[in-house]
Amino acid sequence: MPFRRCRLPAVLGLLLCLLIACTPVRVVPRPQPPPVSDVHALDRFYEQKLSWGNCAPYATGQQSQDAFRTPGVECARLTVPLDYAKPRGDTITVGVLRHKAADPADRLGSLVLNPGGPGGSGMEAAARLVPTVADNAIGLRFDLVGFDPRGVGASEPRVHCLTDAERDAERAAQPGDGTTPASAAAWTAQARDFAAKCAQRTGAAMLANVGTRDVVKDLDVLRAALGDDKLSYLGYSYGTQIGYSYAEAFPTRVRAMVLDGAIDPTEDESDSLVGQGEGFSRAFGLFAAECAKHSGCAVGQDPARAVQTFENLTKPLLTHAARAGTRSLSYGDGMTGVVEAMYSQQSWPTLNAALNLLKSGDGSLLLQLADSYYERGPDGRYSSLQDAYYAVRCVDNPRVQDPAGVTEVHDRMLAAAPFLGGGRPDEGEPDVCASWPVPSTSQPHRPFLPGVPPPLVISTRNDPATPYQAGVDLAAEMGGGLVTYEGAQHTAFLHGNQCVDVNALAYLVDGTLPPPNTSCPA
Template sequence: MPRSRVAALLTALLTVLLPLSGCTVVMEGVPAAGAVEHRGPAGAVPAGLETFYSQPLTWQDCRPLIHDDQSKATFGNRAARCARLNVPLDYADPGGRAITIGLLRIPATGERKGSLVINPGGPGVSGMVSAASLAKDYSRTQLGVSYDLVGFDPRGIGVSEPEIRCLTDAEADAERLEPAEETVAEVEAENKDFAAKCAERSGGAEVLANMGTRDVVRDMDVLRSALGEEKLTYLGYSYGTRIGTAYAEAFTGNVRAMVLDGAVDPLEDPVQQAIGQAKGFDQALDAFLAQCRGCAVADEAELNKLIEDMEDKPLAVGSRKLSASDVVTGIAAALYDDQLWSVLQQALDSLVDDDGTMMLLLADLYIGRDQNGEYSNTQDALIAVRCVDEPRITDRAEVERVTAEVAEATKGSFIAGTEPPLAALDVCAFWPAPNTAEPRQPQVDGLPQVLVISTTGDPATPYQAGVGLAKALSARLLTYDAVQHTVFLQGEKCVDDVGIAYLLDLELPAEDLTCEG
């Protein structure tokens, strides 16, 4: 969750807690609603995809595309223009079904030199919302003077159609209240049912088979051409670094520049990632507790006891209930950035007094539940992408071995919980579509040098993952010494100066460097 999503989360919190006056950014040079631009094709065009690579884009007012609280808070920006990009559902059959990708653009404020395409990660997070959230600060930079900022909703996510959808709103509410103590058979039955619902409600196995990173990077190359860019200039946060890495391998010659912030190591498997995240969140929790003065929860042992007490008895919050898993989710959401730590302290202090209102709100906002009880498809999409992006485990002996490894490595972590995990087949073991990627060394011979940014106290994508990605791509590494998830274009001058100079003029420091938070 980059700072742009933290900003969206803060905006959503304020929308609920405080009355907001309307505030809209007005900028010069914004294309009129309905303006048609035909800038493609540009650069290399794969055979059979000429129609997609040369398509015009019709930029319109974004407000008709508002569909949830976050888009409501951001799409009203008058500078923003939105469009839809047509791409094949299956690139092996470009003459078959076409689907659409949602786009949002913040235009350059001066003489335009090109487009900066961004992805905020997740997977499952809206790039359109992230671009709109960054708009005000981005437009004040020299980068914003020269480059349009273009966010896209990856296939199946947000505005893009068809959408990935697995659970109804009522089912999602019920799942959050399910007791932790279940049998292996019960867990596997639920996982099998979830996978079947995803296929039924998302348009079938063919749709799910083409929702992974392999296909997102192909969409991004279509976008590059439609924008009129011979080479791609890209900013990826978190999982967006995986998209950047996959694009660099698939379209090495089409890369102009990349900033990859909050890295996913291409050589790590899901087990290593899960262990690294658990340790990363514990590190961030320790930092939060260390600076907490007068907090009702003084240490991790007290926090784990508080969560454990709620496992059998969820706390009533109005007409709803706050579960132990909601508490873990709410805490994790606030640990992404120290801007949210004061909110977390308030939520924990209230929870000790049997008031779970703030904690439930944090969990809702992170999961994507709005005030009307409607869910975005962020969590459904995260699972769907993961199940086609990563190798799955279907052998029970391997499941038992991996479960024991994770349990031992994360023992005591507030995210892991107090009960040992069950050695059950996960959702991906029942997924109706094959996986299309696996951890490996990316083949990127000829790739221009790119910039990887990694934060020492990053809870979600631990620092060493950035070190690993920089090594895999022979990239320049910028270390940021702080506790947060991602940093570029978020007001840290040392980091921003390096990244902006690189994206503008392809200038990188002569060696790796560190910025202090």
């Protein structure tokens, strides 16, 4: 299951207000121009007019239904080529949501948002951000626009691999921790079945054209359809990859970019997965140290023994699932719930409560955390995030197909996050991509960005999902500004820190970069 995601905070009832993570994917090569005979074939897409209307028909589940009730939002469908190499061929649509600037006389244009993933819904993210930005420069001077990348959410067709029932069954299964030949074989069989269902239910043509290479082309068509000569963009986590990939493909069409929780464009899939494991291990250590200061800490008052205490509590789930209301908590879901809570320090009290409940045999709160990670709604329906995640990851990265190479990646992942014991939610990614039915369309590389206006990069010191140094390096690579947030969470802009927000808003309005070495306390 995917490990690296990013979206904006969402309420999951009671104590759950979580920042959910994001995943990196590789930078895409600069798009090639269409053949001379088709030089004008894209005009019909760039010249289209969006027909805005009620967002209710765009909802795909209870979560999006709730988000699309936000007052003042309106939705439309953007038509784009399925395959940009065949612009006169089949077309697909991209779902778009906007909330108009409150001060049209002072309007600066559109601010297009992507919350990460891959597979996160930009439409939902933008709708949920409307109350947050209502009284700041974004709400007053920009049309806030979110789009569901091709294959995601309200975009049609959606990537489809598993039914809701199949997803539930996969999560409840106990294939082991991947460290024995039998459990490793079970994981491989599960991954192959998943890849085969994706191909059967989505189609090879869609899977072959769902990656970041094509998303940035859709983004440029969207820019034109919105009536903007240049793009103002806000990208979180994987959304930063979309941002710098767009800048590489269309350098003269960038106005401003805020890139929060940066992905390293030169890092391959294996290294990114290992780096994340290291990040979550650090986050667990911070959680244990903070927890130990309080009575009732589920992992004990000695942080040095916290991992062992945690393993003693969770390892029994490998053979005996815990009760969780009318459902049960598997070992994999237990670890996923822990990972979910690591994305934000605000969720640590919830994690401690969940682990204390597990001591009494009650896995319900950990299961709620895992459901939030997988975007399973109260109605039992899943968003398209999980299926789209793999579809994009597997075409955005060169894959490891040699079985020995896949085993090596698993071993490195386990060593990087030993407290998760092979139960981390992205453990099967190398296996899935090794069986993927279409070739990769991108590869890691240092982006070529001459003449691109300097972006503002925000990097969090103890971000568990996207390493701090990746943001430092990206800001230097792009000649941009850097804001360091001294916190322990994944991404920071518009999440409640005034220092971060003031610097980013000033940049979006007039392009003013903060002074060097700008740091914002948590």
